[in-house]
Amino acid sequence: MALLEVTDLTVVFQRRGEAPFTAVDGVSFAVEEGQTVGLVGESGCGKSVTSLAIMGLLPRRGVRVSGSVRFEGAELLTESPRQMRDRRGRDLGMVFQDPLSSLNPVVSIGIQVTEVLERHRGMSRSKAMRVAAELLDQVGIPDPRRRLDEYPHQLSGGMRQRALIAMALACQPRLLIADEPTTALDVTIQAQILALLSQLVRDTGTALIMITHDLGVVAGLCDEVNVLYAGRVVERAARHELFARPRHPYTHGLLSSIPRLDAPRGERLVPIRGAVTDNIPWTQGCAFAPRCPNVLEKCLDVTPEMEEDDGRLLRCHNPVRQEVPA
């Protein structure tokens, strides 16, 4: 049994006076114990909503969640808010995109780390402070004791994200979700944070769901990658498979739009044309069809299904054949 099994997860936003919007449309994937799984896609593809649904952090009003999210066999979607509250921070940890806005500006780092320990481990403040100092040390924050008394604005961006990671991992959760953890950081810091995450999940055996729009992040970290488009998984493969031979035109497009140092001189970057908003509903064909270079007449009429294809899952009528020039 996998640690986390997401089956046919669907999230529909229903605002009064507006047409319902399906943000996540039947997403399925699994995360094994200690495994790192990537969810990749452009903003608006439903990857963040998926993570919030797993955490039980979607607003209760105006949102319909269906399908199944099983964690160690227990169904999370039907658990009571109180049960989910007990799980968050203890079984499930989460790291968010912007470390500055994700930290409370008027509460010291120490309190923000220890509050998790006090809540789930029942520690006293002084014991929790000692543990918190160790945690900050673990995530590579120098002089942790002094940092405990400091406030978020006194820390650098990278330090803040390290502190957030320390909070998420404080109670040694079985699963950590990182939602674009490096997007708001400087490039040099990005690599450090990714290295830290990969080292921590290796050391602690925590499973990790890595949510990103950046295939570079996925390349160094993930065992398995799910590519999302317009709320559905369009391709799933092991990391090396995916990078060596992207089959879905969207994945292919994402890879060709990354600048590469080893690309031949004079070769142009190929952006994906259009924007995420240019889709047609999945019920009437392939949502990516308006932007797809490989589009066929069929793509506008028949919804492609997820199919096993050469050891991977693929949702495409006309996949890419040739390999990416290396």
Next chain:
Amino acid sequence: MVTTRKERVDALARMSTDDREGEAGVSLAVSAWRRLRRNPVFLVGAAIIGTFVVVALLSPWLAPHDPSEWMLADQVSKARNEIPPPQPGHPLGGDQVGRDLLSRLLVGSQQTLMVGVFATVIGLGGGLVLGTLAGAIGGWVDSAVMRLVDVMLSIPSLLAAVSIGALFARPSQFTVILAVAIVQIPIFARLLRGSMLAQRNSDHVLAARALGVRPRAIVFRHMLPNSLGPVIVQATLVLAVAIIDAAALSFLGLGNPDDSVPEWGQMLGNAQTVIDSHPNLAFWPAGCIIAVALGFTLVGESLRDALDPKNRR
């Protein structure tokens, strides 16, 4: 979202020509208006103000009687504390000296509207001059203007209005307006200066400077127009404040002593002596003032929400 097959093909065609201008550049004013149109708070406020303005404009024809004629004077008795009650032809009865209350209320809307509008225009005008000077020139002009503003703002506004109102030898409608307006000047000045300062270092002003646009043109064509949003909101709210403050001045005996031409604040202030025995004399003008002040406040608040870029979707 695209539904029919033809539209889907059209969508494809549109994509390839890359012509996507139309949707992107919706200006702030247009998007604000779109949100306002659906906002019930704004609609209610606008309806109140609309009714108020229409009544004010048409009141000479709407009023059943001459508001200054003591037509029910025979029913007034100071000694027995009697004031004409509602009767056929006079649905609200008369006032302390026997003038038709309904007519006075209807005609009173004119003066009340004038108090609000003139006070706001004077306050806004003064604030515009001071704030623009401070914000555009900066340096010692800025310091001097802002110290003056600080001193003016160090007295609570109503208290300041009352103090100014007490300054005039012969109080009149004009002195009331002036007293209420002067208090608003520093508020507008500070608002304008703040938003002009914020803009002095903004990219579009820097760009204009880099292009060698003359300073005066930068101030009037780039900085001022972009500062107007918060000023309009404040002006709408001041319309309400001015009408309420004018009533307070009347209450303190600093209002217009000549009551042949009625004004709601004055009617309310003058009703205080008989309020225990004839509360309706206070209730009617008070109700009107509250409704109109509420109308301006509702519109001001919904404008503020609509112009807030945070709410832009």
Next chain:
Amino acid sequence: MLRYTVRRLLQLLGVVLVLSMLLFGWLRLLPGGPVSALLGERATEESRRQLTAQLGLDQPIFVQYGKFLGRALSGDFGSSTGVQPGDAALEVFLQRFPATLELSFFAIVLAVLFGIPLGYLAARRRGTWLDNLGVVGSLVGVAVPVFFLAFLLKYVFAVELGWLPASGRQTGGIDATRVTGFFVLDGLLTREWDAAWDALQHLVLPAMALATIPFAVVFRITRAAVLDVLDEDYVRTAESKGLTTPVIRRRHVLRNAMLPVVTTIGLQTGALLAGAVLTEKVFAFPGLGEALAIGFERRDYPVLQLLIIVAAMVYVLVNLVVDLSYAVIDPRVRVR
């Protein structure tokens, strides 16, 4: 921090000095003047001249101001000519200050006690009937002229229902011992429960009238601030840690939402004296507001000068306290 406070206090001194100059000149421009107010319109030229000389009003204005300033520094602000004729202006102030302070205290406590919790509740229940009622109510609250509301309260609860006293600070005939000048506190200190209860009853209506606008404003700002904070990423972070609702509410939502609310409370407290002019007049409550109202009517320069300068000082001081209290709540300010 200390240097900042000292600098702000010096600034305050400057404001007060400029203001006293402006006020002095300005009040001298007031029509009528104390002479007419004291003697009436039909007094003889001779007696007018006499009184003018006696009050020192015949001298050049800067001489008058110099003398005023010199005396003011030694605590002599002149004698009241209209409010309590013959009493020193300072005496008038000292006598009435506790009354207004007591009234303002109750008003601000009412406004904060109801405004913050209701504002928080409205934000949490955004869009429900409770929220809508609160928002509409707070908008109406700001639109009602304060003195009319005071009349209304007096009319309903004092005149019609007779539940509460209509005017004054205490019922005549009660012989209470004075300790602090705060009647309720005095009653409690001396264990004269009747006197305390009586004083409290006299406070209820004026405090309610005075509290209306601060309440409406505190409610609205709290609601807006909480709504803003609820959308913040750090609240989601707190939720993702599985913290209990009370901890999230207190530590993560309210602590941040209180920043603008504290400013608002400060501004409203500073402006309370303006509302007191109207409220105290309606309830014949013998405080500074009533003194100001009478002072304007009778052109009592010494009292007006003193009271308006005090109002300004209170306003500026309260703002200083607000800025300093920011440093306690917001660590981002502390460093600078």
